[in-house]
Amino acid sequence: MPRLVCPNCHYIHYENPKVICGSLVVHEDRVLLCRRAIEPQYGLWTIPAGFMENGETMAEGAARESYEEADAIVLNPHLYCIYDLPDIGQIYSIYLADLKDGAYGIGSESLDCALFSEEDIPWDKLAFEAIRLTLKNYFSDRKQYNELSEFPIHQDKIGKDLSIKRY
Numbered sequence: 001m002p003r004l005v006c007p008n009c010h011y012i013h014y015e016n017p018k019v020i021c022g023s024l025v026v027h028e029d030r031v032l033l034c035r036r037a038i039e040p041q042y043g044l045w046t047i048p049a050g051f052m053e054n055g056e057t058m059a060e061g062a063a064r065e066s067y068e069e070a071d072a073i074v075l076n077p078h079l080y081c082i083y084d085l086p087d088i089g090q091i092y093s094i095y096l097a098d099l100k101d102g103a104y105g106i107g108s109e110s111l112d113c114a115l116f117s118e119e120d121i122p123w124d125k126l127a128f129e130a131i132r133l134t135l136k137n138y139f140s141d142r143k144q145y146n147e148l149s150e151f152p153i154h155q156d157k158i159g160k161d162l163s164i165k166r167y
Contacts, residue, residue: 017089021061022049023074024081024134026148027099030115031138033122034069037111041127047094047134048072050109062095070113071105074098079153081137083130087160092130096138096148129158 004013024047025032033045048069052061059077066072074097081094099115106113116122118139126132133156141151 015089017086017091019052019058019061020049020090020092020130021052021058021065021095022047022092023062023066023072023077023095023097024138025066025070025072025074025097025099025104026138027102027115029142030117031121031135032066032070032072032099032104033114033116034107034110035112036109036127038109043111044125044127045122046127046131048107049092049094052093058093059095062093062097066097067107069107069110071107072103072113073100075100076148078149080151081130081134081154081156083133083155084157085130086157094130094134096151098148133158 004015005011032048034048035045036042048066049062050065050069052058053064056064062077063074066074074095077095077097079093080096081092083092085092104113121135123132133154137154145151
């Protein structure tokens with residue numbers, strides 16, 4: 001893709017992918033989901049996640065988003081899933097983490113937050129494909145591994161699906 005370059009001073013205006021960092025927060029075999037109070041995908045469920053900020057690591061960003069969206073403090077985060085979304089210029093980095101003391105609330109960007117067991121996940125009301133893939137990976141890995149720290153890192157590319165209006 002050609003870059004925007006000033007013809008006079010030759011300054012290059014970079015438009016680079018945005019990093020989304022989030023946490024798959026686990027407590028007693030249930031996962032923490034937030035129902036979005038903002039667009040895109042208002043009213044649909046997701047994990048606590050958002051744009052990485054300058055001056056923080058991806059893990060710090062994931063922990064911050066967990067606190068902002070669900071008043072949740074995460075423990076022992078480790079990288080779990082990486083997704084490339086080249087069609088919209090985003091990279092998702094999802095951390096697997098424990099929920100401190102099982103405590104959470106509802107942040108300003110959430111309508112509701114709840115812990116879900118696998119059979120209660122609202123699969124048809126998930127906001128983004130990256131979240132669906134992360135949850136599927138988690139429930140599959142949980143059957144194979146004893147500890148969260150043993151789970152492998154998953155990497156995938158998510159292309160645009162024109163049949164749905166969300167990634």
